[in-house]
Amino acid sequence: MIEAVGLTKRYGAKTAVYNLSFQVRPGTVTGFLGPNGSGKSTTMRMILGLDAPTAGQVTIGGYPYRKLPNAPRQVGALLDAKAVHGGRHARNHLLCLAQLSGIPARRVDEVLGVVGLQDVAKKRSKGFSLGMGQRLGIAAALLGDPQVLLFDEPVNGLDPEGILWVRNLMKSLAAEGRTVFVSSHLMSEMALTAEHLIVIGRGQLLADMSVRDFISANSADFARVRTPDTEPQQREKLTAALTEAGGQVLPEADGALRVMGLALPRISDLAHDADVRLWELSPHQASLEEAYMRMTQGAVDYRSTVDPRAGLQEQLPPGAAPQSQPPVPGHGQPGWYAPPPPQQGGQPFAMPQGAPGAPAGAQPNPYAGAAPQAPASPEMTKRDSEEAR
Numbered sequence: 001m002i003e004a005v006g007l008t009k010r011y012g013a014k015t016a017v018y019n020l021s022f023q024v025r026p027g028t029v030t031g032f033l034g035p036n037g038s039g040k041s042t043t044m045r046m047i048l049g050l051d052a053p054t055a056g057q058v059t060i061g062g063y064p065y066r067k068l069p070n071a072p073r074q075v076g077a078l079l080d081a082k083a084v085h086g087g088r089h090a091r092n093h094l095l096c097l098a099q100l101s102g103i104p105a106r107r108v109d110e111v112l113g114v115v116g117l118q119d120v121a122k123k124r125s126k127g128f129s130l131g132m133g134q135r136l137g138i139a140a141a142l143l144g145d146p147q148v149l150l151f152d153e154p155v156n157g158l159d160p161e162g163i164l165w166v167r168n169l170m171k172s173l174a175a176e177g178r179t180v181f182v183s184s185h186l187m188s189e190m191a192l193t194a195e196h197l198i199v200i201g202r203g204q205l206l207a208d209m210s211v212r213d214f215i216s217a218n219s220a221d222f223a224r225v226r227t228p229d230t231e232p233q234q235r236e237k238l239t240a241a242l243t244e245a246g247g248q249v250l251p252e253a254d255g256a257l258r259v260m261g262l263a264l265p266r267i268s269d270l271a272h273d274a275d276v277r278l279w280e281l282s283p284h285q286a287s288l289e290e291a292y293m294r295m296t297q298g299a300v301d302y303r304s305t306v307d308p309r310a311g312l313q314e315q316l317p318p319g320a321a322p323q324s325q326p327p328v329p330g331h332g333q334p335g336w337y338a339p340p341p342p343q344q345g346g347q348p349f350a351m352p353q354g355a356p357g358a359p360a361g362a363q364p365n366p367y368a369g370a371a372p373q374a375p376a377s378p379e380m381t382k383r384d385s386e387e388a389r
C-alpha cells in the first residue's frame with residue numbers, strides 16, 4: 001500500500017503539492033487524476049524518493065522509498081518514457097537495469113514479450129515511436145516483478161489498440177493483487193481503467209472515492225425542454241413554473257432549457273398546468289468528462305482565453321440575457337459553472353465522510369492569498385531530480 005500523509009512540496013514560492021493525504025490499496029487500479037500542472041508527477045516523484053517533501057511524508061508498505069529494502073524488486077515505475085539511453089538496443093537497456101538491481105537476464109526477455117517488443121529487441125530505442133517508448137518504459141517498470149507499480153500518463157502517445165492494451169495490463173496487474181497507481185488527465189480513460197480515483201487540482205485533494213461513487217455523485221440526470229421558438233413568453237412562463245416547483249433551470253444555446261431536479265412526467269404536468277406547449281422533452285445525463293471539468297475548473301493553472309465550457313454547457317444565444325432567467329445559485333458570477341474552490345469554504349465534491357484524504361480545512365491554505373515565501377530552497381531542483389533518475 002502507498003500512503004501519503006500531509007504531503008506538501010514547494011519549489012521556492014511555488015506550491016506544487018499541498019497537504020495531500022491518501023492511500024493507494026493493493027488489488028485495484030487507482031487512477032490519479034488532475035489537469036496539467038496539478039502536481040501528479042511531483043507526487044509520484046516524492047513517492048519514489050526522487051523529490052523530498054517539504055512537509056508530510058509518503059510511504060510504501062510502511063517505508064519511505066529510500067528506506068525500502070530491495071526497492072527495485074518491490075516497486076516499478078514509468079515516469080518519463082523518454083528517459084532512455086537512445087543509443088542502446090531495447091534489450092540492452094533493460095539488461096543494464098536488470099543488472100543494476102540483481103534481476104536475472106531471463107526476466108528481460110519475459111518482459112519484452114509481455115509488452116510486445118520482442119521483435120524490435122535489438123533495435124536502438126532512439127528510433128522508437130512514442131508508443132514503443134511507452135512500452136519499453138512499461139517493460140522496465142515490470143522488470144523486478146514488483147508488487148507496487150506507478151505509471152505516469154502511460155497511454156500518452158498510444159494508438160487505440162495500445163490504449164486498450166495498457167488498460168488491460170493495468171487491470172490484470174491489479175487482479176494479481178498488486179498496487180497499481182496510474183496518473184492521467186483523462187477522466188474518460190480512468191473511468192474505464194480504474195476502480196478508485198484520487199483527483200487533485202493545484203496540488204490539493206479534490207476527491208478520493210470509487211469510480212462507481214464518482215459516477216453516481218456526478219453524472220446528474222437532467223431534462224432538455226423546448227417551448228415554441230415563436231413564443232418566448234411561453235418559455236418564461238415554464239421557467240417560472242419549473243423553478244417554483246423546485247427545479248433548477250438553465251438556458252441552452254438553442255433556446256431550450258436544461259432542467260435539473262424534476263422528473264420528466266412532473267415537467268410535463270407542470271407545463272400542462274401552466275398551459276405551455278412543449279416541442280421537446282428529453283432525458284439526458286451529464287458526462288463524466290463534464291463532471292470532471294466542473295470539479296477541476298477552479299483548479300486549472302493553464303487556461304485558454306476561449307471559454308472551457310464551450311461544448312459542454314452551450315452558450316447563451318445573442319439576446320438571451322441571463323437576467324431573464326430564474327435565479328440559479330451562483331449563476332451570472334464568473335465561473336458559476338464551477339463549484340467553489342476549496343478556499344471559499346466547504347468541500348464542493350461528494351467526499352465519503354471521514355475519508356482519509358479529506359482536505360484539512362483548519363490548515364492555512366497557500367492558495368487563499370499570496371503564496372507563502374519559502375526560504376531559499378535547499379530542496380532538489382528539477383535538474384537534481386532528473387539526475388537522480
Ligand SMILES: Nc1ncnc2c1ncn2[C@@H]1O[C@H](COP(=O)(O)OP(=O)(O)OP(=O)(O)O)[C@@H](O)[C@H]1O
Nearest residue numbers: 011014016035036037038039040041042043381382
Ligand atoms: N522542479 C520544479 N521547479 C519548479 N516548479 C516545478 C518543478 N516541478 C514541478 N513544478 C511545478 O509544480 C506544478 C506541478 O507540476 P507537476 O509536473 O507535478 O504537474 P502534473 O500534474 O504532473 O502536470 P502534467 O499533467 O502537465 O504533467 C507545476 O506548476 C510545475 O510547473
